[in-house]
Amino acid sequence: MGPAASGEARQGWHCLLVPLEAISPLLNLHRAGRTTSIRLRPGQVALAAAGTGVRWSVPHPVRVLFLWIEPQVLSDFVEGRMHLSLPAGALADRAILDDAELCAIACKMAQVMAADPVGAEVILEALASVFMVVLARNHGLPTVDRRPASGGLSEAQLARLDRYLEEHMTERI
Numbered sequence: 001m002g003p004a005a006s007g008e009a010r011q012g013w014h015c016l017l018v019p020l021e022a023i024s025p026l027l028n029l030h031r032a033g034r035t036t037s038i039r040l041r042p043g044q045v046a047l048a049a050a051g052t053g054v055r056w057s058v059p060h061p062v063r064v065l066f067l068w069i070e071p072q073v074l075s076d077f078v079e080g081r082m083h084l085s086l087p088a089g090a091l092a093d094r095a096i097l098d099d100a101e102l103c104a105i106a107c108k109m110a111q112v113m114a115a116d117p118v119g120a121e122v123i124l125e126a127l128a129s130v131f132m133v134v135l136a137r138n139h140g141l142p143t144v145d146r147r148p149a150s151g152g153l154s155e156a157q158l159a160r161l162d163r164y165l166e167e168h169m170t171e172r173i
Helices: 071-080 100-115 120-138 155-167
Strands: 005-008 014-019 026-031 034-039 044-048 055-058 064-069 096-098
Touching (some): 014 100, 044 100, 064 100, 071 120, 071 155
Antiparallel strands (some): 026 034, 026 055, 044 096
């Protein structure tokens, strides 16, 4: 990222900034009309949660990975794949996440993107799933166990099925 670059939640998405260098980058966090300078320590991730108005700027060039996550995709993942419930606004009060595990996964994602090996898309999809599990687990996002009965569908899976049927009702199945 070049000088004076900035990141914020765009179009209602969560935006995470993960440093890719050993040098701790300096960020100017902007929230509620106030600016605070913060130097990210190793293992920290900057977060601009959707709908919070949080943004940051980086006064000096630094290598980072931006990860954007649509809140509904995160919610569907936690509910549909992890069988847990995700409360609305779960990330709203956090601007910095202390999480070396998340940083390591994001760095591996950056390595795969740079190398573009055979199967990179599959590897990135798997790493993205691991990233969301770790994000949810390490930051206490899920609240209620929603495990489906044996052989049943979760609430998120049923909602997706309902949407699909509604959208394709006039088509031949």
